[in-house]
Amino acid sequence: MNILVVGLSHKTAPVEIREKISFSEKVLPDALHKLRQYPLVREGAILSTCNRVEVYSVVRDIEEGIAQVKKFFTDFHDSVNPKDIQPHLYVYSAEEAVKHIFRVASSLDSMVVGEPQILGQLKDAFEYSLSSEATGVVLNRLFKKAISVGKLIRTETGIAESAVSVSYAAVELSKKIFEHLEDKTVMLVGAGEMSELAARHLKNNGVRNVVVSTRTYQRALKLAKEFSGKPIKFEDFPNEMVHTDIVICSTGAPHYLIRYDMVEHIIHQRKNKPVFFIDISVPRNIDPEINKIDNIYLYDIDDLQSVVDANKKEREKEAEKAEEIINSEVVTFSNWFKTLEVVPTIVALKEKMEEIKKAEIERTVSKLKNITEEEKKSIESMATAIVNKIIHTPLIALKQETNSEDGALFIEAVRKLFNLDKQLPHHEHKKKDRG
Amino acid sequence: MQCPLFSLDTYKAKNVNYLFTPLEVRLLTGFTIKIMDKPMLINILFLRIALFLYFIGAALYLWNLVSNKKGIANVALLTASAGFAAHTAAIIIRMAEAGYIPITSLHEAISFFSWAIILTFLITAFRYRVSALGSFLVPLAFILMASVAIRPMAIRELPPMLQSAWLGIHTILILLGGAAFALSFVAGLMYLIQDRNLKAKKIDTLYRKLPSLDILDELNHKAIVFGYILFTLGIITGSIWAEYAWGTYWSWDPKQTMSAVIWFIYTAFLHARFTYGWRGRKAAYLSIGGFIAVIFTFAGINLIIKTIHNFTS
Numbered sequence: 074m075n076i077l078v079v080g081l082s083h084k085t086a087p088v089e090i091r092e093k094i095s096f097s098e099k100v101l102p103d104a105l106h107k108l109r110q111y112p113l114v115r116e117g118a119i120l121s122t123c124n125r126v127e128v129y130s131v132v133r134d135i136e137e138g139i140a141q142v143k144k145f146f147t148d149f150h151d152s153v154n155p156k157d158i159q160p161h162l163y164v165y166s167a168e169e170a171v172k173h174i175f176r177v178a179s180s181l182d183s184m185v186v187g188e189p190q191i192l193g194q195l196k197d198a199f200e201y202s203l204s205s206e207a208t209g210v211v212l213n214r215l216f217k218k219a220i221s222v223g224k225l226i227r228t229e230t231g232i233a234e235s236a237v238s239v240s241y242a243a244v245e246l247s248k249k250i251f252e253h254l255e256d257k258t259v260m261l262v263g264a265g266e267m268s269e270l271a272a273r274h275l276k277n278n279g280v281r282n283v284v285v286s287t288r289t290y291q292r293a294l295k296l297a298k299e300f301s302g303k304p305i306k307f308e309d310f311p312n313e314m315v316h317t318d319i320v321i322c323s324t325g326a327p328h329y330l331i332r333y334d335m336v337e338h339i340i341h342q343r344k345n346k347p348v349f350f351i352d353i354s355v356p357r358n359i360d361p362e363i364n365k366i367d368n369i370y371l372y373d374i375d376d377l378q379s380v381v382d383a384n385k386k387e388r389e390k391e392a393e394k395a396e397e398i399i400n401s402e403v404v405t406f407s408n409w410f411k412t413l414e415v416v417p418t419i420v421a422l423k424e425k426m427e428e429i430k431k432a433e434i435e436r437t438v439s440k441l442k443n444i445t446e447e448e449k450k451s452i453e454s455m456a457t458a459i460v461n462k463i464i465h466t467p468l469i470a471l472k473q474e475t476n477s478e479d480g481a482l483f484i485e486a487v488r489k490l491f492n493l494d495k496q497l498p499h500h501e502h503k504k505k506d507r508g
Numbered sequence: 509m510q511c512p513l514f515s516l517d518t519y520k521a522k523n524v525n526y527l528f529t530p531l532e533v534r535l536l537t538g539f540t541i542k543i544m545d546k547p548m549l550i551n552i553l554f555l556r557i558a559l560f561l562y563f564i565g566a567a568l569y570l571w572n573l574v575s576n577k578k579g580i581a582n583v584a585l586l587t588a589s590a591g592f593a594a595h596t597a598a599i600i601i602r603m604a605e606a607g608y609i610p611i612t613s614l615h616e617a618i619s620f621f622s623w624a625i626i627l628t629f630l631i632t633a634f635r636y637r638v639s640a641l642g643s644f645l646v647p648l649a650f651i652l653m654a655s656v657a658i659r660p661m662a663i664r665e666l667p668p669m670l671q672s673a674w675l676g677i678h679t680i681l682i683l684l685g686g687a688a689f690a691l692s693f694v695a696g697l698m699y700l701i702q703d704r705n706l707k708a709k710k711i712d713t714l715y716r717k718l719p720s721l722d723i724l725d726e727l728n729h730k731a732i733v734f735g736y737i738l739f740t741l742g743i744i745t746g747s748i749w750a751e752y753a754w755g756t757y758w759s760w761d762p763k764q765t766m767s768a769v770i771w772f773i774y775t776a777f778l779h780a781r782f783t784y785g786w787r788g789r790k791a792a793y794l795s796i797g798g799f800i801a802v803i804f805t806f807a808g809i810n811l812i813i814k815t816i817h818n819f820t821s
Contacts, residue, residue, distance in 0.1 A: 231576055235716070249706060252720035344785025347721065364707060368788050376709050383711040391576065 080127030086161035105207040116209040118202035178223030235384035240270040258282040263324030286310040554598035561591030566647040581639035624687035674749035681742035688735030693799030695728040696792035
């Protein structure tokens, strides 16, 4: 019995390949059903996002299992030539597979480390597979664990903190200047993709008032409607700046639109209430000297990019911490997985019974005072007989069921019913120590 | 042998006047049994526990400022709170042991001042959840307390002049006001650092740990307003007491003069803030300068000019 991942991602395959073999929500139940038809596949789950397509499975034999899951890929997408897919597929098994899903859940394998979507996508994939009854004891546990590891890493490390896009960096900086954005006003001077994106992020983060000023009033009207803001004529924007806390400038003008003396005048009128200027235009539209004025903060496109770079470096550092957490979680999971094998379970069960038997005999014998050696022996043999009779049928059932669909379930049940995992080191609790 | 821990007589007779006596230092390497030879009042024991916890809290908070490790701030806050509890106990017990409000000697006053700083910090921490504040305020309280650890701290007979309720109220108000000024000082310092980070585009751990400029300016302002009110009331009660003790409300003693200067500076500043919007860096510089002047008036002036208005008499 083994855990297997076969799939491809943005790291191994271009989008043309990924889109060809992806599984849409519509076909997922059918795909999961078909996956289970392969004789070696005991459990299955499919994760299909725009960046990765992966089939998780529990197989009876590694070599054969890999071949069958790969065959599933090409069988299901029969319009695709197997030769086109094969070179892009990666395969992880056993501990490597566990590590892989933990890394995926933690976004360490994502295009942008720390991105939040993958965790939700993994949850959805799990729920689909669960409701299609494709998963079993092993994958259920694996996915639940992966989701909790993903959450743990996001809270325990900083991989998901700090902005990694220019437009979001603008929001982050605004929050370091203003704290609350709810009562702030943002003004767009000129418009472009990036400044609109920044304005949208700011709105999502609480900014209520948006003022739009573009060279053509028509455009301003349209944009203002989009942001439910206020359009103003282009020549009015310098006066409007007095009431503006964040100015995002992005025009095609070849010269400084916002000059030092203008800003000096504004800050005086504003009684020193800070203004955050963001200059996305190239060539720049805001005189860089204004950064020297008290309570004025100016960031141009390069400055924002350097913030993003610093944040990315920070995330990479945090990713190292995340890898450490993953490694220890992989060990925990592997330990549990090992207990699912039938032989150690039988041995453990027998040992436990033997232990109980011995203890009880000792107790009884010590209470009986004038006991002969013969009597003692017959007590012992009675105890042995009782124990053997009781565990006889469970052991037979265990041996038989191991090779059935629900084998792992039986083993898990026996371990729980007889409390056989007590002796194993309890890794579950280690999680707390790390905090 | 009666338990010397509780005996005021033994305590007064022997020279357990210091937070750390030479003998106690030796104790660190010697036998703990020796503690029984030298009686230690419960309040001093608690004071030591507080000092120790402040030290740990300060170290944790400083570590938190430069580390990305999560959870340090919580442990630090817990430690500082425990220190504060011990400190509060120490002050209350000392009050019971001495029979007066323990703010009559330099040691007692600084101890109370540190207590007030931590109190201010805990209140703000509760309201604003800015862990970086602790990285400045807790070390400040610790340094203040540690700097007078070798000063005499015996419980003594108060001269009749000092046995007045006005004196207690005056000192408490002034020290609470001073603690608020300490908060404004720290907020101002943090403001200047964060302002520089933002202007220079310096995106480092310190930048991430420090809160927004808005919060820092708000803290600075509120602390100054609170401090100003307490300080004003402190001056008023002080002059009432002066009337009782010296027969005059105001005698232009160096300490009084300095206090008046500080009061005028803060008054002028608050006026400028309301009318001209003096905020941000200007406010930060003022709160730093103001606090230095307060500390100088409080402790330093006695070393330079002779004044009757001191704690060591």
